Amino acid sequence: MNRKTFTSTEYAVEELSSAVHFYTETIEVNGLSSIAFFEAGESYKGKRFYWQNREKTFTLVGIGHAHVITSSSEDSRFEEVDKQWNELCSKIVNEEQDLQPILFGGFSFDPANHLSSEWDIFPSAYFAVPSFQLVIRDDRVFISIHLVTSELDSQHLFDHLRSERDDLIHAAQVKELKPYAKPLLTNLEERFKELYLDAVSHVTKLIHAGEAQKVVIARSLSLTFAEDVNSPSAMYHVSKEQPESFLFGLELGDNLFFGATPERLVKVENRRALSTCLAGSINRGQTATKDQQLGNDLLQDSKNREEHQYVVDMITSVFKQYCDDVKVPKFPKLMKIRDIQHLFTPVEGHLQKGQGLLQLVKDLHPTPALGGEPRADAMAIIRMVEQMNRGYYAAPVGWIDAEGNGEFAVAIRSALLNKQKAYLYAGGGIVADSDPTSEYAETLVKFRPMLRTLGGKLNG
Numbered sequence: 341m342n343r344k345t346f347t348s349t350e351y352a353v354e355e356l357s358s359a360v361h362f363y364t365e366t367i368e369v370n371g372l373s374s375i376a377f378f379e380a381g382e383s384y385k386g387k388r389f390y391w392q393n394r395e396k397t398f399t400l401v402g403i404g405h406a407h408v409i410t411s412s413s414e415d416s417r418f419e420e421v422d423k424q425w426n427e428l429c430s431k432i433v434n435e436e437q438d439l440q441p442i443l444f445g446g447f448s449f450d451p452a453n454h455l456s457s458e459w460d461i462f463p464s465a466y467f468a469v470p471s472f473q474l475v476i477r478d479d480r481v482f483i484s485i486h487l488v489t490s491e492l493d494s495q496h497l498f499d500h501l502r503s504e505r506d507d508l509i510h511a512a513q514v515k516e517l518k519p520y521a522k523p524l525l526t527n528l529e530e531r532f533k534e535l536y537l538d539a540v541s542h543v544t545k546l547i548h549a550g551e552a553q554k555v556v557i558a559r560s561l562s563l564t565f566a567e568d569v570n571s572p573s574a575m576y577h578v579s580k581e582q583p584e585s586f587l588f589g590l591e592l593g594d595n596l597f598f599g600a601t602p603e604r605l606v607k608v609e610n611r612r613a614l615s616t617c618l619a620g621s622i623n624r625g626q627t628a629t630k631d632q633q634l635g636n637d638l639l640q641d642s643k644n645r646e647e648h649q650y651v652v653d654m655i656t657s658v659f660k661q662y663c664d665d666v667k668v669p670k671f672p673k674l675m676k677i678r679d680i681q682h683l684f685t686p687v688e689g690h691l692q693k694g695q696g697l698l699q700l701v702k703d704l705h706p707t708p709a710l711g712g713e714p715r716a717d718a719m720a721i722i723r724m725v726e727q728m729n730r731g732y733y734a735a736p737v738g739w740i741d742a743e744g745n746g747e748f749a750v751a752i753r754s755a756l757l758n759k760q761k762a763y764l765y766a767g768g769g770i771v772a773d774s775d776p777t778s779e780y781a782e783t784l785v786k787f788r789p790m791l792r793t794l795g796g797k798l799n800g
């Protein structure tokens with residue numbers, strides 16, 4: 341078993357000297373396509389990100405790095421990101437601006453998994469404040485420049501950024517967004533399929549033996565293309581494939597981790613906290629009647645209700661530690677998305693004083709929709725049976741602003757793209773009654789949106 345090649349010096353934590361200043365400037369512009377802006381930043385390839393919330397009321401694009409915050413810690417990565425972000429925010433020079441800078445990034449699923457994999461260059465936490473930030477909020481478009489520097493004469497640096505910003509805006513406005521061709525897939529491999537099926541049946545035995553109550557087991561596909569697939573085209577296609585989702589893309593080196601996930605981990609807006617319990621799945625029907633029937637079956641299915649209830653109980657108990665007025669509906673509803681229907685229960689509350697978004701993310705991750713119950717036992721079982729490194733799949737991805745508002749999604753229905761290769765990931769909640777073949781079939785459905793995005797297809 342190889343060890344990760346990543347060392348913390350590669351992404352050395354940027355120590356903030358007292359002389360550091362954080363300059364920002366925001367302008368409003370007329371309509372601009374977020375994907376065209378992302379594409380205009382091609383010379384910053386490897387240092388871009390993309391985010392759009394489920395409701396499509398908030399889009400965020402980052403180009404270039406004004407400041408990077410990473411951690412390679414196994415046990416204090418959430419605190420480290422939180423601390424460094426707060427420190428950086430205390431250096432903001434022109435605080436009167438309405439639009440504050442945003443920190444975007446993600447965490448790995450399990451920093452204690454040291455299996456060498458396609459994720460080797462990803463630290464356990466990787467966040468960036470972009471040099472150029474686009475925000476589209478309720479149809480208004482804002483572009484910000486960010487500069488973190490200790491140089492005394494920062495004026496010339498800022499002027500340079502202003503002219504680059506104007507070039508980016510111009511390029512994004514005049515460029516016609518060509519409908520990108522789908523990538524040409526030359527090979528598709530189901531990695532460790534037999535191992536996966538064995539793992540699921542092994543886990544049901546462990547559950548019967550009382551080792552855990554629920555464990556989420558995942559697997560992956562490996563895709564090869566005729567040519568390199570670029571990030572803007574990947575983001576373009578994913579935005580068309582599963583509209584009822586959070587869209588995210590995070591570049592690091594030659595990699596783009598991206599996806600369209602229906603699952604919110606947690607959102608904080610003006611101290612109001614929201615989470616979504618999402619677990620339990622069934623196919624969509626061919627007709628409206630069949631679809632309704634399948635939905636009703638899901639609502640009444642004891643195996644799926646059990647999968648779901650662990651998530652509701654766990655998220656509710658975390659919310660009760662951090663929030664007042666916690667509200668949780670008694671019964672789940674259906675969330676219908678293009679390929680699949682899920683059981684979902686929203687949880688909300690009012691954040692207590694002194695508590696923040698990243699603390700909630702830390703305690704919520706992983707929920708039993710991605711890890712299991714009890715958490716530590718489930719994680720140990722996953723490490724033992726999965727034989728893969730999930731990397732950032734099934735982990736929190738999202739943003740936080742200088743006021744502590746922000747939102748994190750759970751990075752499922754996702755893929756890691758690297759030039760001519762892509763790796764897709766999907767899993768499902770295993771409980772006592774799970775059957776390997778139906779779980780396998782469930783992962784096939786969960787692969788569909790990212791497979792379509794990347795020009796592939798699987799039967800089943």
Ligand SMILES: C=C(O[C@H]1C=CC=C(C(=O)O)[C@@H]1O)C(=O)O
Pocket residue numbers: 556558603618619620621647682708709710734752753765766767768769786
């Ligand atoms: C782990 C995944 O889905 C989770 C979210 C919704 C439903 C799930 C399920 O029914 O098993 C999973 O817990 C995935 O899509 O890879």
Ligand SMILES: [Mg+2]
Pocket residue numbers: 619620621647768769782
């Ligand atoms: Mg399931």
